[in-house]
Amino acid sequence: xxxxxxxxxxxxxxxxxxxxxxxxxxxxxxxxxxxxxxxxxxxxxxxxxxxxxxxxxxxxxxxxxxxxxxxxxx
Numbered sequence: 001x002x003x004x005x006x007x008x009x010x011x012x013x014x015x016x017x018x019x020x021x022x023x024x025x026x027x028x029x030x031x032x033x034x035x036x037x038x039x040x041x042x043x044x045x046x047x048x049x050x051x052x053x054x055x056x057x058x059x060x061x062x063x064x065x066x067x068x069x070x071x072x073x074x
Contacts, residue, residue: 011060017042027058040064 008027015024017039026043028036031054038046040061047057 008058011037011058025059025061025063028055029058030055 011024011027013023015027015037016022017024018037019042020039022039022041024037025040026038026047028038028043028047028050030036030050036046036050036055043059043061047059051057
């Protein structure tokens with residue numbers, strides 16, 4: 001093991017919340033290994049406790065408020 005951190009992949013529409021199956025916007029990487037994925041709702045419920053336990057958090061929930069780009073009908 002080199003000690004270098006692996007690059008964090010962005011979450012996609014295929015990543016699903018471990019609690020309800022909705023699209024995941026939050027990834028918690030646990031210090032003992034493994035990860036948990038959450039939708040924004042469940043992420044807000046659990047993020048403080050996960051941080052207290054030393055989890056690294058990737059929060060992409062701000063993407064929910066980005067405007068959609070709709071292609072024009074040609």
